[in-house]
Amino acid sequence: MQDLAYFVMGLLAFMLLIAISTVVLAILTRLKKVPKVIGYVAIGVQAVLTVFAFQITTGMGIVSTAVLGICALLVFLDTGSKK
Numbered sequence: 001m002q003d004l005a006y007f008v009m010g011l012l013a014f015m016l017l018i019a020i021s022t023v024v025l026a027i028l029t030r031l032k033k034v035p036k037v038i039g040y041v042a043i044g045v046q047a048v049l050t051v052f053a054f055q056i057t058t059g060m061g062i063v064s065t066a067v068l069g070i071c072a073l074l075v076f077l078d079t080g081s082k083k
Contacts, residue, residue, distance in 0.1 A: 015049060015053065015060070015064070018045060018046065019046065019049070019063075021042070022042045022043065022067060022068075025038060025039055025042040025071075026039055026042065026043070026070070026074040026075050027074060030074045030075065036075070039071075039074075039075040040075065042071065043075060046064070046068045046071060047068060050065055050068050
């Protein structure tokens, strides 16, 4: 039983790590510190994680969807007017 608790703890820690890294990469992409393709890959990984989270439980899926939405807005929206 304790092994299952450690497994779930590790799974949640991994999901949190991926979510934080996706947000950081989206911000760096927005600031043009890293290429856009890296932001796209990070969003793709977060999308796969979101599907997995929805299969586990809806609550985890909603949190993962919020992170995915924020990152998508950061990467895909235009940075401003070009004069």
